[in-house]
Amino acid sequence: MAAEAAAPAVSSQELTVRYGREPALLDVSFEVPAGATVALLGPNGAGKTTLFRAAIGLARVDAGSIDLASRRVAFVPQRLELEPSFPVTVADVVRMGRYGDLGWIGRFGERDRELVDGALAELGIEHLTERRFGDLSGGERQRALLAQASAQDADIFLLDEPFAGLDAPTHAAMQRLFEQWRDRGRTVLVATHDLESAGRDFDLVLCLNKTLIAFGPPAETFTEEVISRTFAGHVLRVGSLLVDTAHHHHGAG
Amino acid sequence: MDWLVDPFQAEFVRTGALAAAAVGVICGVVGSYVILRGMALMADSLAHGVLPGVAIAFALTAGAAGSEPNDAALWLGALAAGLVTAGGTSLILRRSRVREETAAAVVFVLMLALGVAIVSRVQGYSVDLTSFLFGDVLGVTDTEVLVSCIFAVGIVALVTMLYRPFLLLSFDPQRAAALGLPVERLHLAMLVLGLLIAPPATAALLTKRLPTMMALSAAIAAVSAPLGLLLSWNLDLAAGASIVLVAVSTFVVALALPRARA
Numbered sequence: 001m002a003a004e005a006a007a008p009a010v011s012s013q014e015l016t017v018r019y020g021r022e023p024a025l026l027d028v029s030f031e032v033p034a035g036a037t038v039a040l041l042g043p044n045g046a047g048k049t050t051l052f053r054a055a056i057g058l059a060r061v062d063a064g065s066i067d068l069a070s071r072r073v074a075f076v077p078q079r080l081e082l083e084p085s086f087p088v089t090v091a092d093v094v095r096m097g098r099y100g101d102l103g104w105i106g107r108f109g110e111r112d113r114e115l116v117d118g119a120l121a122e123l124g125i126e127h128l129t130e131r132r133f134g135d136l137s138g139g140e141r142q143r144a145l146l147a148q149a150s151a152q153d154a155d156i157f158l159l160d161e162p163f164a165g166l167d168a169p170t171h172a173a174m175q176r177l178f179e180q181w182r183d184r185g186r187t188v189l190v191a192t193h194d195l196e197s198a199g200r201d202f203d204l205v206l207c208l209n210k211t212l213i214a215f216g217p218p219a220e221t222f223t224e225e226v227i228s229r230t231f232a233g234h235v236l237r238v239g240s241l242l243v244d245t246a247h248h249h250h251g252a253g
Numbered sequence: 254m255d256w257l258v259d260p261f262q263a264e265f266v267r268t269g270a271l272a273a274a275a276v277g278v279i280c281g282v283v284g285s286y287v288i289l290r291g292m293a294l295m296a297d298s299l300a301h302g303v304l305p306g307v308a309i310a311f312a313l314t315a316g317a318a319g320s321e322p323n324d325a326a327l328w329l330g331a332l333a334a335g336l337v338t339a340g341g342t343s344l345i346l347r348r349s350r351v352r353e354e355t356a357a358a359v360v361f362v363l364m365l366a367l368g369v370a371i372v373s374r375v376q377g378y379s380v381d382l383t384s385f386l387f388g389d390v391l392g393v394t395d396t397e398v399l400v401s402c403i404f405a406v407g408i409v410a411l412v413t414m415l416y417r418p419f420l421l422l423s424f425d426p427q428r429a430a431a432l433g434l435p436v437e438r439l440h441l442a443m444l445v446l447g448l449l450i451a452p453p454a455t456a457a458l459l460t461k462r463l464p465t466m467m468a469l470s471a472a473i474a475a476v477s478a479p480l481g482l483l484l485s486w487n488l489d490l491a492a493g494a495s496i497v498l499v500a501v502s503t504f505v506v507a508l509a510l511p512r513a514r515a
Contacts, residue, residue, distance in 0.1 A: 053427070056427070056430055056431040057430060058427060058430050060347075073431050073432075074431065075427060075428055075431035076428075077425065077427050077428070080424070080425055082424070082425075083288065083289050086289050086423075086424065087289075087460050087461050087462050087463050087465065087466045088420075088424065088461070088462070088463060089461055089462070092462070092463075093424070096417075096420065096421055096424060096428075099417045099418075099420075099421055099432065100432040102417070103417075104414060104415065104416075104417055104418060105414065105417075132461040148428075158431075
């Protein structure tokens with residue numbers, strides 16, 4: 001049956017990943033349909049990054065599986081451990097997004113240039129193209145990396161905390177960009193601790209705290225019980241405002 | 254001008270300068286990646302990690318007879334030990350969450366201790382092991398110069414071909430993995446190649462483009478060789494050490510330039 005149901009973009013079956021004996025993810029099953037924006041919500045250490053790393057084959061899967069429907073995957077990590085003097089310009093960084101399609105020695109063509117220019121414009125960083133990447137501010141770097149992902153023209157985007165350190169207008173602009181990607185049929189998974197934006201801006205929320213707590217449209221998924229189990233002990237209720245207290249302990253993470 | 258010309262009258266200095274320049278090109282190009290990935294300690298660990306392999310090869314081929322050791326055996330021993338060091342480090346990294354430097358340091362200490370233990374058993378034979386371990390830039394043969402030059406050309410060709418995967422890997426290994434690159438193997442390839450860090454570190458201060466960094470550091474390394482030998486000849490210093498001193502002083506000079514601090 002079900003020829004009408006398209007294959008899921010991301011499919012996880014009883015996924016378990018351990019670091020030593022400690023499980024980072026335990027028995028996580030879900031299916032993300034293609035063309036959706038998904039907020040991956042959970043406190044620090046909930047396994048959000050591990051889920052992404054397992055999806056692209058960087059974390060060893062101990063049991064179960066996680067499969068992507070396409071090999072065209074753009075992954076933007078939370079932060080790069082990069083030599084500040086790394087000799088690349090912003091333009092170079094965005095061009096790297098084309099390397100996957102071009103292979104080792106394929107020549108940059110008209111379409112590649114269009115994708116790169118389009119991505120620079122989308123993220124509003126045309127004026128930074130000749131700057132050294134290491135000299136940029138945190139928010140500018142984040143935009144350059146998202147431009148790289150956009151230039152890659154991927155089917156699936158895995159974005160680890162893309163909103164960290166962004167001001168409100170930039171955050172809103174990024175969110176609109178993700179929606180444009182979605183409207184072009186792309187699947188966008190965004191790891192975040194931002195409860196408010198997860199509930200307001202995404203098609204689906206996936207609440208994770210080592211195990212899968214809940215998965216579905218935010219209106220149906222966000223019950224007080226789900227949120228308190230997701231952020232076990234880390235959430236304060238201040239009037240109608242939920243605050244993830246773990247988020248405020250900077251540094252150690 | 255005698256101080257400039259005199260040293261190069263001697264053939265062994267000319268040969269040494271050429272060999273060191275060729276090695277400089279290799280190290281400058283490959284070292285660029287080592288620096289960018291923050292693998293300086295890793296490269297150092299690898300360089301020292303060859304010790305037990307060389308010592309074992311030395312003991313096996315020169316030991317009992319007290320004769321000259323077999324060159325091929327020394328190369329093989331060094332290569333095998335280098336691979337054990339690199340493989341051991343990446344095994345630790347894959348099986349645990351320790352930092353890269355920590356894994357490198359652990360293997361480094363192990364290999365060094367192993368090497369010293371073997372050397373202590375081998376000492377007393379007629380041929381001096383240290384000259385094999387530390388090399389002598391003024392004692393290189395024509396064959397070795399040829400081999401170094403071939404390697405230099407080969408490495409430059411390889412890096413040209415693998416420019417994109419290596420750049421991706423240095424910039425963001427996770428992204429490279431997401432693109433389906435054989436990250437582990439490329440990483441190992443980069444590691445096995447890397448040895449010297451001063452020229453690329455200097456070049457990184459001076460440019461914002463990777464190809465420029467490689468060219469610049471290769472040039473710095475290549476120029477450091479004859480300059481170092483000049484210094485060595487005129488001031489009666491150890492030849493290899495003088496070359497390194499020149500290379501490191503370019504780094505200090507570059508640090509002082511306004512552009513590097515910007």
